[in-house]
Amino acid sequence: MDVERYMERVEQYTLGTMPPAERAAFEAELATNTELRDTLDLYRLGQEVIEQGVEASLRSKMQGWAAAETAAPPMTVSRVNLRPMWIRLAAAASVVLVLGWFSVQWSSRNYSNEALFAGQYATPEASTFRSGTAMENPLEPGFIALEDKQWKAAEDFFKKFSPDQERYAEAQYYLGHAALQLGHYDLAKDAFQSCIRKNEVKFSEKAQWNLLLTYVAAGETDDADFRQLLDAIRNDQGHSYQREAQALYGKLGSFWRRIAE
Amino acid sequence: MKKPDFTDEQLVAAISAGGQARETALKAIYDDGDLKRMVAAFVRNHQGNATDGQDMFHEGMIVLDRNIREGKFRGEAPVKGYLYSICRFLWMNQLRKQAHTSSVAEVPIAHEPDHLTPEIALMTEERKGVLNRLLKELGERCQQILELWKLSYSMEEIAETLGFSSPDMARKAKYRCHVSLLEIIRNNPHVEQLLSR
Incomplete structure (x- = not known):
């Protein structure tokens, strides 16, 4: 079946942009042309697949909104309405102190290593690694452990994979996540690096980004390797995490970050 | 900065239009603290906790977004009431599923007025x-x-x-x-x- 041959017409038909006369002809052809019908079925399934991505993005966005809500500081300042100058000055000084205190609290809540990590890190969602053929999947026990948040069991499982095994890169990627959750930062770094070295398109960029976040969680943002990787990602226009890396870079160099430190 | 106030028609139009307008409208709905609290209270009163409440609100938002984009929301109920119904439906459905796989007591089906029954395609x-x-x-x-x-x-x-x-x-x-x-x-x-x- 040549998908490209029918792609344009199928898209017009599905999106409702096909002129009525052509639409009628298209529907008549559907009755006799198996390839056209198959392409239409594929296209519809493709729309469902894309919708899964749209949902995942919105879910992730809402998690960010929820995190921002939790982190937002109460910025209320009491009114000063006292006549003598020294009282006004004292009140002003108090306000400055209160604001200063809030600033320190706010910056440490939003710009500390913990906050930067929590704001950027996403646990791999179960739905992204489970499949209909789960029982045939060699990584399945590890996935079940991850899904149940049994990080130690997941770490132990994925650690057993050797480089010559099939799906080693994927196992290393998930090992990195399990170790990261357990605070085993050195192991997490090793695992993400092993995954990166395998250079598999599906995992390489994600592993690079999570390696960066591991450094953040470990409080090693001054490490030369971290800086080098951060620069490489934020300057790579084609990298899937370029925008995230730029935002992280901006936060690491910000005034608030210095206060948080 | 004051947040923009949207009418239901504006919310639906913005979400249907997609792009940045959709995101702004979704954020406006998301920021309704009363609605979030209502969903959280409902979940809490039905064997859930605060995290479940937030999860259901998020899942409800996802269904709302999709139903509006696909034209399944016909404006017969206020947008936020519709979202609340979705969240209730999703949580009760989850409880029913759990009841089948654990010792949790069987959960009665929540009855909604017809106009509030959300059209929800549940995927396995x-x-x-x-x-x-x-x-x-x-x-x-x-x-x-x-x-x-x-x-x-x-x-x-x-x-x-x-x-x-x-x-x-x-x-x-x-x-x-x-x-x-x-x-x-x-x-x-x-x-x-x-x-x-």
Whole structure:
């Protein structure tokens, strides 16, 4: 079946942009042309697949909104309405102190290593690694452990994979996540690096980004390797995490970050 | 800065239009603290905790967004009332599923007035898993392009957001990604199973 041959017409038909006369002809052809019908079925399934991505993005966005809500500081300042100058000055000084205190609290809540990590890190969602053929999947026990948040069991499982095994890169990627959750930062770094070295398109960029976040969680943002990787990602226009890396870079160099430190 | 106030018609129009307007409208709904508290209270009163409440609110938002974009929300109830009904439905459904697999007491079906009954297509976890795997095979860049396209972002906006040199380059990339996706689906051994449901 040549998908490209029918792609344009199928898209017009599905999106409702096909002129009525052509639409009628298209529907008549559907009755006799198996390839056209198959392409239409594929296209519809493709729309469902894309919708899964749209949902995942919105879910992730809402998690960010929820995190921002939790982190937002109460910025209320009491009114000063006292006549003598020294009282006004004292009140002003108090306000400055209160604001200063809030600033320190706010910056440490939003710009500390913990906050930067929590704001950027996403646990791999179960739905992204489970499949209909789960029982045939060699990584399945590890996935079940991850899904149940049994990080130690997941770490132990994925650690057993050797480089010559099939799906080693994927196992290393998930090992990195399990170790990261357990605070085993050195192991997490090793695992993400092993995954990166395998250079598999599906995992390489994600592993690079999570390696960066591991450094953040470990409080090693001054490490030369971290800086080098951060620069490489934020300057790579084609990298899937370029925008995230730029935002992280901006936060690491910000005034608030210095206060948080 | 004061947040924009939207009427229900404006919310629906913005979400249907897609692009940045959709995101602004969704954020406006999301920021309704009373609604979130209502959902959280409902979940808490039905064997859930605060995290469950937030999860249900998020899942409800996802269904609301999709139903509006697909024209399934017909404006017969206020948007926020409709969202609340969705969240209730999803939570009760989850409890019912748990009741079948554990010792949790059987959960009665919540009765809603007809006009508030949300149209919710519940997908099996298995199907969702296969669809997600297909998506992951596509690669992050193509996923981003196709998601923006699905959300009615213009080629100009896609080019700007994803750093293409021109809308035409974005259009070509979208075409390539779309064809790749269909090829990935076609070559997947489980597609017959998906198509037959």
